[in-house]
Amino acid sequence: MATPPSARARATVNDVALAAGVSRQTVSNALMHPERVRPQTLQRVHTEIERLGYTPSTAASSLRQQRAGAVGMELTGQGADTLSDALAPFLVSLTICAPRHECHIVTFGSDGGGPVLEQYREMWRSRLVDAFVLMDTHHDDPRPAWLTGHGIPFASFGRVWDDPSFTAWADVDGRAGTDAAVEHLVSRGYGPIGFLGWPAGSLVGDERRQGWADATARHDRSHATLQATTEQRFPDAVAAAGPLVERVGRGGAVVCASDMLALAVHEVLLTRGMTPGRDVGIVGFDGSQSARAHGLTSIAQPYRAIADELLTQVHDQLTTGRAHSTGSMLTPTLVAGSSSQP
């Protein structure tokens, strides 16, 4: 009988101690009281912890005894001056869901440039929080591997793209979202359906593009020439939206990878004397307030469900010392506004 994956041999504190040539106590100190360990030794222990994929159950059991009852959230993942549209609604959802999970939310951050990982370490070591929720993870984001290596419980809003084996996440199914956007536009009678997205290589963006490509292919619509890409900056998006609007033409529609891109299409239509919806359909992505304010149809993120799932995940890690075996993919919902009303 094959050994199931969940029962495969896990590295123990002994394995780490042996590999690093130190005592078990030193490994424990390296994790719980790093100030008691010489820097060189600390470095060696952490190298072995990461190499062996060791998850210290001692940390989990210590947390069980002495809980802060708090989950930390960094507010500066994207820099204080370029806040994600998702930040405020997600944080509100996390805050409102927290009492159901017997915890509260502590925010932290810096102006950037500073050693962010050091802040995570300090927050956790001083028992201000028991765990973290991350958002806006990205390629080469050092946080997930570092937190895992230090045995610090966390869950991520968004998959950890650099580590497909990481399971403590909740995310929105971008492909299902843009697929639903195409179905909606087809049912409303729009003709050519284009896509305004980000340059290839952004994994969130690629997934959102794929949903549009799959759905247009299913409806036997040619789409190869109906896509344009732009960085997530409004003036660039307006420049990219102009030629795309011309190619889809009156009676056509544009699915966008974000609400900001959708607002750019909206602006292009207005400057050309066209009415969003009546002349050209638009569907955005994220369900942001500014999309709603402008009457844009958008694919809304289920922030409450995401927050609940992430807090369940950190709670389970704290009580069992283990992450769920799979992440949680949630389906977003299309919220119709006037921009897809022909």
Place this chain on the structure above:
Amino acid sequence: MATPPSARARATVNDVALAAGVSRQTVSNALMHPERVRPQTLQRVHTEIERLGYTPSTAASSLRQQRAGAVGMELTGQGADTLSDALAPFLVSLTICAPRHECHIVTFGSDGGGPVLEQYREMWRSRLVDAFVLMDTHHDDPRPAWLTGHGIPFASFGRVWDDPSFTAWADVDGRAGTDAAVEHLVSRGYGPIGFLGWPAGSLVGDERRQGWADATARHDRSHATLQATTEQRFPDAVAAAGPLVERVGRGGAVVCASDMLALAVHEVLLTRGMTPGRDVGIVGFDGSQSARAHGLTSIAQPYRAIADELLTQVHDQLTTGRAHSTGSMLTPTLVAGSSSQP
């Protein structure tokens, strides 16, 4: 020699006990351990505390001994689905400033409809936080008087309009902001300068209108017919902006009470084939991200300075038991974009 206001007789715990017909210990319990007091008695004590304006110094001294090192911030003052544009940048500023004030920020909130004051009481009584920062106070907001009555330290982003004697606030000088907007537009050579604001009676709005009225009068510009009002909803703002844009005409400009109103003027110009800035100037208020994205000139709120001031105020209340004798009025800064470039 007249007694200075700061030395006037303050209600004591004896006054409250006498008025409520209970012992001093019961008054103390009502504040620190309400679960030990019968509901009817609790009600009577709180009624007298509020009537007499009693601020319990015992609470302050107890806090000195046993600090949470945390300041609470409610995230649902305006309802979870209509978040203020200011929420995310202000909370980020508060979070980043907090370590300088030896504290961290704990968020809390509810879906609305629930007893919000009860949440403040629980947060404070369970020592999860030492004090609160409020934002979005408004007419008939029960929070300031309730917190004052319970001797719970707090400071408010925005004046407490119902209580001009309240001093623990930091706010932005709206009048100076719109005055600077007019000066900027005059120096850029714009002709008639209109104002798009909220209906009279919103005190923030009235102040912003006044700055525009004062400055246009100073430049001998008639303005009586160049104002329009709208609720803070995008479609309403677009409807109100149309006739106003016609009255100021090409070469004129519009100062707006918020960035959302400025975006509405922006949209009206686009639909009429006009270019913001070149044809009609626009200045918004708040310095929001969406204003920046659209190239709008805006009056930016100094969130960092506000956060620093509020955390100083709560820290001083916690250490001295007293609020500053005056609130802190901060001057906003005009950030020029293309919408005021003729």
